[in-house]
Amino acid sequence: MKTSTFVRELQFRNGALATASRVVPEEVPIAFSYGGSTHAVMMATPADLEDFAFGFSLTEAIISDRADIVSLEAVDAGDGIDLQIVLADRTAAALTTRRRHMAGPVGCGLCGIESIEQATRQVPSVDHSTFTITPAQIAEAVRLVDEGQRLNRETRAVHGAGFYVPGRGLTALREDVGRHNALDKLAGAVLKLNVDGSSGAVVVTSRLSVEMVQKAAALGSAMLVAISAPTALAIRTAEAAGMTLVGIARGEEFEIFTRPERIVAGAVANVA
Known part of the structure; x- marks a missing residue:
C-alpha cells in the first residue's frame, strides 16, 4: 500500500480562495493477529510493517526477543492489513493467559485496555544504565x-x-x-x-x-x-x-x- 496520496483542496490565501493540491498521509487499520486470533487493531501508516509487528509485540510485553516470533505474514484485508504472527510455543502459551482486545485511534496508545492497573502498569527499570550524552x-x-x-x-x-x-x-x-x-x-x-x-x-x-x-x-x-x-x-x-x-x-x-x-x-x- 502507498503511504501518501495527492488530494485536491481549496486554500485561503491573501483574502481569497484558490484551487490547489496537497500530499496527505494514508491511514489504514492494521490488525495484529497471534495464532489466528486478533489481539489489537491500530490505525497506522502502512509502512515498515515487519518492524511494527516486532516492536508492538516487544512493547506490549508479548515477546522479549526476536526469536519469540517464528513467522510473520502481512495479509491484504481489503481496507486494511492483517499482520499474522506465529509465536514460539512458550511465548504463545504465555499470551493466552493475558489476551485482551483493544482498538486504538492514532491519538492514543492505550485505548481498549481492561483496567486502570494496565494503563499505569509498572515499566521495566533502566535505573542501572550508565548511558550518558552531551x-x-x-x-x-x-x-x-x-x-x-x-x-x-x-x-x-x-x-x-x-x-x-x-x-x-x-x-x-x-x-x-x-x-x-x-x-x-x-x-x-x-x-x-x-x-x-x-x-x-x-x-x-x-x-x-x-x-x-x-x-x-x-x-x-x-x-x-x-x-x-x-x-x-x-x-x-x-x-x-x-x-x-x-x-x-x-x-x-x-x-x-x-x-x-x-x-x-x-x-x-x-x-x-
Missing part, C-alpha cells in the same frame, strides 16, 4: 530525526521516532501518523538490527505521554527526548523507572525533567 549530541539527535523524516516533509502530518547512539549517530528512524506507532516501529527496527536498546537515546517528535515512556523502557533505553513537553504521569513513570526525560528539545535548548546526571556537559558520552 548537550551537543542531544541537539544533533533531534536535528537528524527532523532531517530524516521523508514522509513528514511531504505531508507535514506524521510523527517520527529515532534511535541515536553517541558516536554513531542515528541508527534507525521510523515514521507514522500515530506517535506510539512510530515508536513501536522504531523498537522493532532496533530489535531486528540486534542493537542493544540501552546503547542509545529514543528521540520523538511528539509530546511525551506515559505510553511513550513505557515503550522506551521496554526497548531498554534510559533516555527519552522529545520536542514537546511531558505529562505529569510520564514524569512520575520515568522517575520510577530511572529514565532520563528530556522535553522541549529545540535547537540547542532543552529541558530535563528526570535523572539529569546522564547529561554530561563538555564531556565525552559513554555507553554501557
Whole structure:
C-alpha cells in the first residue's frame, strides 16, 4: 500500500480562495493477529510493517526477543492489513493467559485496555544504565530525526521516532501518523538490527505521554527526548523507572525533567 496520496483542496490565501493540491498521509487499520486470533487493531501508516509487528509485540510485553516470533505474514484485508504472527510455543502459551482486545485511534496508545492497573502498569527499570550524552549530541539527535523524516516533509502530518547512539549517530528512524506507532516501529527496527536498546537515546517528535515512556523502557533505553513537553504521569513513570526525560528539545535548548546526571556537559558520552 502507498503511504501518501495527492488530494485536491481549496486554500485561503491573501483574502481569497484558490484551487490547489496537497500530499496527505494514508491511514489504514492494521490488525495484529497471534495464532489466528486478533489481539489489537491500530490505525497506522502502512509502512515498515515487519518492524511494527516486532516492536508492538516487544512493547506490549508479548515477546522479549526476536526469536519469540517464528513467522510473520502481512495479509491484504481489503481496507486494511492483517499482520499474522506465529509465536514460539512458550511465548504463545504465555499470551493466552493475558489476551485482551483493544482498538486504538492514532491519538492514543492505550485505548481498549481492561483496567486502570494496565494503563499505569509498572515499566521495566533502566535505573542501572550508565548511558550518558552531551548537550551537543542531544541537539544533533533531534536535528537528524527532523532531517530524516521523508514522509513528514511531504505531508507535514506524521510523527517520527529515532534511535541515536553517541558516536554513531542515528541508527534507525521510523515514521507514522500515530506517535506510539512510530515508536513501536522504531523498537522493532532496533530489535531486528540486534542493537542493544540501552546503547542509545529514543528521540520523538511528539509530546511525551506515559505510553511513550513505557515503550522506551521496554526497548531498554534510559533516555527519552522529545520536542514537546511531558505529562505529569510520564514524569512520575520515568522517575520510577530511572529514565532520563528530556522535553522541549529545540535547537540547542532543552529541558530535563528526570535523572539529569546522564547529561554530561563538555564531556565525552559513554555507553554501557
